[in-house]
Amino acid sequence: MKKITTRITPDGTLDVLSQWEVARLAKTSSTQMYDTFRRCALAVLNTGSEMDNTQEVLDAHKDFAVSLIQQERGIKLEITNAPANAFVDGKMVAGIKEHVFAALRDLVYINNELMANCALDMESQEDITNAVFHILRNAGAFKGNERGNLVVCWGGHSIGETEYQYTKKVGYEMGLRGLDICTGCGPGAMKGPMKGAAIAHAKQRQAGRYIGITEPGIIAAESPNPIVNSLIIMPDIEKRLEAFVRTGHGIVVFPGGAGTAEEILYILGILLNPKNQHIPFPLVFTGPKEAAGYFEQIDDFVAKTLGKEAQALYQIIIDDPKAVARAQRDAVEAVQTYRRDNQDAYYFNWLLTIDEDFQRPFKPTHDSMAALNLSKNQPVHKLAANLRKAFSGIVDGNVKADGIKAVAELGPYHISGETDIIEPLDALLKAFVAQKRMKIPTQEYVPCYKIVR
Template structure:
């Protein structure tokens, strides 16, 4: 449903002061890319709780949604027209949703104005990209300079089943009891469950928890922020989003998921497999209920066949034991803190971790790039992980992002080619995801956006 009356919003503490030039760019809508990016991100925030991950459906339903920026001497106001009714209670916008609207404005404006004009940030170089990520998360207020930092990143599917969802809440609860904060991709499913559980654990310990959601413009419409997120950050693309996770997090827990989760697993494994990161402690745990044990067996088998035993040694699998997952992460925090003290690295941003440019430059999924991926064994294992990550990223693109959905509809499925010893386990893993309804929200029939070619 659509809210019938235009709504005017005044910024809260989420927004920094904007210059007249920044406001002017939005008012006259001269930069259509900036305006449209903000409009879509704002729509995604306002559409929190939607039961679809189809971007095209959301944009079609709210095609008349618009945002007008009203300039005032003391700042700005936003006027929302034809906004989703679910964002309101008795005619008033929900406070958390309002905050996230201005978080989106803050990040889109900052990325558009500051990063593109900052001469110290070269987005063609690895160090420049890392600095860009740092500036974005610092501008969003994520970084807190103290030794008690203990941010646990949680990855997993947005369309997990009820048993798995309840398990993520139990793990979150156990982490909350141990004072661990939560960072996720901000959407539903395995991104919401740990936060929901942690709120109870934190409350019992009389702690004020941090529930950080990190997203990017092309996927936020498919994974609108869940209501528990109290700090939302929008990075410009998937690669910077992934780097923000590993730079600001102190450990990662992976719950069951689909291709997006597999992409994230390959991303962190590719980084940890680089020789320069050999001695850096970075706890990585795969976990789920006993009903999902086969899921991680398949993932572990795929990693072993494609990346080898060294990759399998970078993580541990804990099945059906939420308390042990939280204890393992809690124990690891002192090791992480001690290492950062010894290397004089920041507690709040992992500068020491080496990330190759191949993991940082945006991968543009299209039929040509997907068909030309180097999925062969004759390369360093971290490079193979990077290319496998791109393959899964392309499938995510074809599944839920507007660009990919349109491209696949016009030209047919993406073709993925490579060595048979890689293609066969890849095809088997993807078929398993489909059979378990892990590709999209399970109420929708899944039509593959890819074709594996041996």
């Protein structure tokens, strides 16, 4: 496998770091911050790879290194043994270089400004939301988005070709209607809508925004796709999810696996909170006709676990990209009106209430997964939060290095609960496995979980 060593400089952003910031990132310091940056940089440089296992990516590039060089006129990064696919004729692709420095920007800001030198209390729900706002603002996420036209697209990173082409068609129709796109930044259903919208924006002579929001634990499994022109790395999955719903004006969900189910349960849990019932938030599930069965399974799972109230929060549109785009355009206009009438910002949904169960980082361990309360003896939005954690643990065991290691050493996570919850959950997970939605389809899936009755 060919690898390249090079030096790169930022273009107009993050030109200067203090000696203290450089020291904290230096390879010789062996800090967690350096290790996190190395992982994120490698993921960016590995764009286009079919690997969706963080540990496999790291193992395949054990000799990869990135070092900061402080200069009077700014900084340079020295990158050693980088994947050759990040270069054209020996020169790094501009978008990939931009993403490398976006990763550096966010990690420097989060670790040095937000966590170390900020008065925000990360135990406070209000301050967690403020932290999400500050990270997004520092990354420039609010520039050019005052119109309130950002549609968040969720879905699987390893979907088939038919589903991928459908996501492009939906993105194209939304782009024609002046809507910008935000996704988890990876391949598959995260790339397709951006690619389609980019063509539509070009036709309309618009400068589209393609925001990709990720987090260090999953970025290697979902390397940023090249359409992303605003990459943002949040500190953990909970802040990533909050960033989606605070900045987005509507959500479109395409077919996916455990990660997509986690996202669905996250937004349903928030919208089921009685404090949010008056807030408009358009939510559409869509796919080609071949995916009709997938959404029937999702709808059946929601009905059996969360009930009709949850089903009423979304609409399912099958095989009709124009209808999806029109629904989002019309709903986004209603969102704009609501925010204007209630003096909320167009670019950040301050009025939305997010419970601490959705804000505090959930660390999947064998004990925490076994202890999840999967029963109906709790408010429905609390049940949604616990189901979200179950799927978060499955994602952790599927693709994240720490989770993969824990499952390899201690066996699969055990998930238990009431029969009325566990049986629909087991049926949905079995369907995901049968449809090869847990991993890249060419790989055999070994479950990282066990349903215990």
